[in-house]
Amino acid sequence: MKVIRTSQPLNDRERNACLFKGDLIIFSQIPAMLELQREMDELIRAHLGDRASLSDLFRSDPQRFAAEMTLLQTSFYKTAQMRDLFMNALEQSGMSIQHNYADKLFLRCVPPTRDSNSQFRGSIGYHRDTWGSNIQHQINWWSPICPISDGNTLTFYPHYWSTPVANTTADWSFEAFRRARQRAQAKSVDAQIDYPYAPQAVEAVSDEGVNLLLDPGDLLCFSSAHLHGSSAEPRSGFRFNLEMRSFGEEDVDWDIPPENVDNAQSQPNYHWFNRISDGAKYSQ
Ligand SMILES: [Fe+2]
Numbered sequence: 001m002k003v004i005r006t007s008q009p010l011n012d013r014e015r016n017a018c019l020f021k022g023d024l025i026i027f028s029q030i031p032a033m034l035e036l037q038r039e040m041d042e043l044i045r046a047h048l049g050d051r052a053s054l055s056d057l058f059r060s061d062p063q064r065f066a067a068e069m070t071l072l073q074t075s076f077y078k079t080a081q082m083r084d085l086f087m088n089a090l091e092q093s094g095m096s097i098q099h100n101y102a103d104k105l106f107l108r109c110v111p112p113t114r115d116s117n118s119q120f121r122g123s124i125g126y127h128r129d130t131w132g133s134n135i136q137h138q139i140n141w142w143s144p145i146c147p148i149s150d151g152n153t154l155t156f157y158p159h160y161w162s163t164p165v166a167n168t169t170a171d172w173s174f175e176a177f178r179r180a181r182q183r184a185q186a187k188s189v190d191a192q193i194d195y196p197y198a199p200q201a202v203e204a205v206s207d208e209g210v211n212l213l214l215d216p217g218d219l220l221c222f223s224s225a226h227l228h229g230s231s232a233e234p235r236s237g238f239r240f241n242l243e244m245r246s247f248g249e250e251d252v253d254w255d256i257p258p259e260n261v262d263n264a265q266s267q268p269n270y271h272w273f274n275r276i277s278d279g280a281k282y283s284q
Contacts, residue, residue, distance in 0.1 A: 009094030
């Protein structure tokens with residue numbers, strides 16, 4: 001697994017030829033990403049105050065913190081400018097947004113604790129994103145909103161690029177997740193969903209993993225077939241990041257996606273994705 005850092009755009013083919021071999025690409029200091037980072041910084045400050053005091057608020061008044069996080073997430077999803085800037089950043093990295101399909105742009109907040117909280121879309125264990133979507137040529141986009149360190153970033157497990165990990169893909173169902181989510185929403189806005197939102201690993205990994213460091217304004221992309229997760233020891237402060245998944249229409253017929261080593265699902269979930277340029281559904 002090579003980590004390629006570049007300030008030059010790469011077109012879809014050039015980029016994916018690297019990603020599908022298992023390499024990671026960091027597009028450095030993309031102008032639209034820097035602008036988005038400044039907007040996000042202001043939004044976070046408006047809801048949660050100064051970043052330096054976030055940990056105090058999280059520990060002293062967890063209920064208020066959770067309420068403000070909910071409001072922050074709502075503001076973020078209502079502000080079209082955030083998604084527009086992210087799409088500009090993708091174009092500035094060289095992507096053709098007329099020929100690529102993406103899911104929703106997510107804002108994740110990972111507090112400095114091992115406890116996960118679905119409300120924040122918090123810390124998650126190791127997984128492959130392809131386990132959920134079952135689209136082998138899918139790729140991930142990821143960018144930190146504030147400075148990150150070894151303890152609160154993404155960890156990759158390159159040994160498992162070609163090594164299977166026991167998992168629940170044979171039994172997991174998106175429909176079952178959807179029903180569980182509806183049941184939880186019927187109870188209250190912050191009720192826990194009693195079904196995993198994606199298939200889970202069911203064995204421990206032997207690899208320590210590689211923590212990846214990048215700066216706000218940088219945009220990371222990697223194959224969704226990579227085993228990855230949040231840093232195992234999130235002791236060094238909050239992490240806010242933006243993330244999205246995509247695939248290219250021509251990749252569907254391009255015969256070099258990463259090998260499927262352990263996903264037992266049979267149907268790809270193309271219906272989760274919309275064309276980036278105009279929101280059209282993908283039709284095979
Ligand atoms: Fe992931």
